[in-house]
Amino acid sequence: MAAEFSTLEAFRKVLAEAPGTDQDAVQQAEERNGQLTKPPGALGRLEDMAIWYAGWRGTARPEIASPQVIVFAGNHGVTAQGVSAFPAEVTEQMVLNFQHGGAAINQLSRAAGATLDVHALSLETPTADFTHAPAMSEKEVVAALATGWNAVKADTDLLVVGEMGIGNTTSAAAIAHALYGGAADDWVGRGTGVDDAGLANKARVVREGVALHEGADALNVLRCLGGRELAAMAGAIGRARYLRIPVILDGFICSAAAATLAEAVPGALDHAIAGHASAEAAHGAVLDRLGKEPLLSLNMRLGEASGGAVAINVLKAAVACHSGMATFAEAGVSDV
Ligand SMILES: Cc1cc2ncn([C@H]3O[C@H](COP(=O)(O)O)[C@@H](O)[C@H]3O)c2cc1C
Numbered sequence: 001m002a003a004e005f006s007t008l009e010a011f012r013k014v015l016a017e018a019p020g021t022d023q024d025a026v027q028q029a030e031e032r033n034g035q036l037t038k039p040p041g042a043l044g045r046l047e048d049m050a051i052w053y054a055g056w057r058g059t060a061r062p063e064i065a066s067p068q069v070i071v072f073a074g075n076h077g078v079t080a081q082g083v084s085a086f087p088a089e090v091t092e093q094m095v096l097n098f099q100h101g102g103a104a105i106n107q108l109s110r111a112a113g114a115t116l117d118v119h120a121l122s123l124e125t126p127t128a129d130f131t132h133a134p135a136m137s138e139k140e141v142v143a144a145l146a147t148g149w150n151a152v153k154a155d156t157d158l159l160v161v162g163e164m165g166i167g168n169t170t171s172a173a174a175i176a177h178a179l180y181g182g183a184a185d186d187w188v189g190r191g192t193g194v195d196d197a198g199l200a201n202k203a204r205v206v207r208e209g210v211a212l213h214e215g216a217d218a219l220n221v222l223r224c225l226g227g228r229e230l231a232a233m234a235g236a237i238g239r240a241r242y243l244r245i246p247v248i249l250d251g252f253i254c255s256a257a258a259a260t261l262a263e264a265v266p267g268a269l270d271h272a273i274a275g276h277a278s279a280e281a282a283h284g285a286v287l288d289r290l291g292k293e294p295l296l297s298l299n300m301r302l303g304e305a306s307g308g309a310v311a312i313n314v315l316k317a318a319v320a321c322h323s324g325m326a327t328f329a330e331a332g333v334s335d336v
């Protein structure tokens with residue numbers, strides 16, 4: 001189905017009307033979990049994850065056969081403010097690297113048994129510098145949302161989205177600051193590795209951008225302070241919700257993009273879990289606001305969907321136990 005929205009408000013409505021989890025499947029999965037050959041609760045969070053996954057897939061005994069990783073790339077006008085340790089052309093160079101199989105996400109997707117798709121969004125036309133103007137027009141942000149929406153394959157049974165976009169930790173920090181308040185310094189981090197002066201400059205840029213676009217609602221925060229790859233991630237996460245495909249969130253940038261959905265429509269991220277805690281300073285605070293506890297904490301700070309892709313392996317392990325283990329009755333093991 002091609003994207004069925006041509007305005008931000010129409011996108012919000014589609015999101016608000018998307019289906020929820022299947023309560024019957026949740027209940028049946030809970031019953032099955034209680035019968036498996038292990039002491040109650042002995043698989044810890046793996047048990048909760050498997051039940052959550054079963055609910056979204058609508059079956060008490062699911063499997064994960066077709067995970068999809070999608071990386072979206074975009075360029076940011078705000079790089080003119082010197083917010084990244086790397087030059088903007090690295091975005092396009094890394095897209096080529098993804099296409100040639102040479103990036104971390106190529107290896108991590110393969111290791112997790114996931115397909116990898118890469119979508120470059122108008123790299124030749126960076127978004128506007130958000131300290132001067134909205135990063136995107138409504139038409140541009142809707143087009144990026146639609147790219148994400150249309151990138152999710154209908155037969156995908158687990159989605160991880162990620163990004164490539166030099167300057168986008170500044171965008172993500174600005175989004176978090178606009179959504180959650182506090183001070184600009186609370187939300188900026190070193191990204192690709194800016195020094196102390198660079199960090200102070202990032203905070204200034206975030207402060208100015210957030211002040212300029214004050215009063216925007218959540219999806220307009222995405223439009224004014226985000227980037228095409230952030231909007232595409234949001235669109236893909238929305239489509240996954242629509243198709244009841246569970247999502248594993250990646251790091252700071254992915255989580256900031258996702259946060260705009262949760263602020264626009266409460267519960268919009270119920271089909272998503274946090275794959276990992278990024279080393280980017282403010283990621284934990286965003287996850288706290290989203291009410292999500294990261295699965296892994298590996299000191300990763302790459303983006304590209306990398307942390308989410310590593311977490312696929314954990315969710316696969318959870319679902320394999322849940323669906324593959326014998327019950328006490330089947331195995332003839334004494335119950336209590
Ligand atoms: C070679 C290279 C590969 C990357 N892969 C992801 N990122 C990550 O770094 C960027 C964000 O950091 P900042 O806001 O400081 O520019 C994004 O592209 C993100 O995906 C990369 C960055 C570089 C340099």
Ligand SMILES: O=C(O)c1cccnc1
Nearest residue numbers: 251252253278301302303
């Ligand atoms: O957490 C992330 O997604 C991240 C952190 C630093 C740089 N790029 C991405």
